[in-house]
Structure formats: C-alpha cells, structure tokens
Amino acid sequence: MKYNTGKSFFCILFAGLFLSGCTISSHPEKATAVNFAAYKSFAWAVAATAQIADRLDNDIIDNNIKNSVSRQLIQKGWLETSFNPDVWLDYTIAVDKGSRKETEPVYRYPHTQYFFGRRRIYSI
Known part of the structure; x- marks a missing residue:
C-alpha cells in the first residue's frame, strides 16, 4: 500500500486548525513591576456584597475555585493565613456566552389521553 504524505499532512493540518477553534481564551492580569518572590503569605478577601442566588454562582463553585488556587499557591511555598x-x-469570572434550556412536552397534549377504538376516538 502506498503512503501519501501530502494527503496525510493536509489532514493533520486541517484537524489542528479545526481543533484550535475549540480553545477557551483567558485574559489574566498581572502587574509586571511587582516582585512576587517577596510575598510568602495570602488570604482570601471577604465579599462585601451579598451573593445573588444563581446556579452558576454558588458556594460549591466558590469553594472549588478557592481550593484549587490555594493548593497551587501552597505547592509554590506560600502560606495561607488569616492574620496580616x-x-x-x-x-x-466573566461568561461570554450563556446557554438556554428549552424543553418541549413529549406528547402534543400532555394532560389529555386519547384512545382509538373501532370507529371512534375517545378522549379522557
């Protein structure tokens, strides 16, 4: 069987370009003039405003984010403290695109049942 390198290269290039469109872009902000090696301890700021009840903004997601960031900083040698x-x-977190859930009933009239008899249609 003959191996066609041009065709396989094109397929790999197309797949790479196609999959690169699925990436998520993030925009972290960092002060370039700050020496982060001088800092060794951190704490989480307490929110001054009340949290709005939302399924995308809840205590579980908040704890997951804080635990993940804390774990990374502790691995880098930082100390989590609440005093000074x-x-x-x-x-x-900013969400660019939201999602909308649409549902349709399985049956045309979900509260009415039809029975088909020999010559009639019975409705209950």
Missing part, C-alpha cells in the same frame, strides 16, 4: 497576610486574593 502579604496578599489578599479575590477573583472575578
């Missing part, structure tokens, strides 16, 4: 930390942390 070097850095106070907070986060903001």
Whole structure:
C-alpha cells in the first residue's frame, strides 16, 4: 500500500486548525513591576456584597475555585493565613456566552389521553 504524505499532512493540518477553534481564551492580569518572590503569605478577601442566588454562582463553585488556587499557591511555598497576610486574593469570572434550556412536552397534549377504538376516538 502506498503512503501519501501530502494527503496525510493536509489532514493533520486541517484537524489542528479545526481543533484550535475549540480553545477557551483567558485574559489574566498581572502587574509586571511587582516582585512576587517577596510575598510568602495570602488570604482570601471577604465579599462585601451579598451573593445573588444563581446556579452558576454558588458556594460549591466558590469553594472549588478557592481550593484549587490555594493548593497551587501552597505547592509554590506560600502560606495561607488569616492574620496580616502579604496578599489578599479575590477573583472575578466573566461568561461570554450563556446557554438556554428549552424543553418541549413529549406528547402534543400532555394532560389529555386519547384512545382509538373501532370507529371512534375517545378522549379522557
């Protein structure tokens, strides 16, 4: 069987370009003039405003984000403390595209049942 390198290269290139469109873009902000090696402790800032009840903004997601960031900082040698930390942390999440859930009933008239008899249609 003959191996066609041009065709396989084109397929790999097309797949790479196609899959690169599925990536999520993030825009972290960092002060370039700050020496982060001088800081060794951190704490989470307490929210001053009341949280709005939302399924995308709840305590479980908040704890998951904070635990993940805390774990990464502790691995880098930082200490989590509540008394006089070097850095106070907070986060903001912005969602560009939302989703909408649409449902339709399985039956045309969900509260009415039809029975088909020999010459009639019975409705209950």
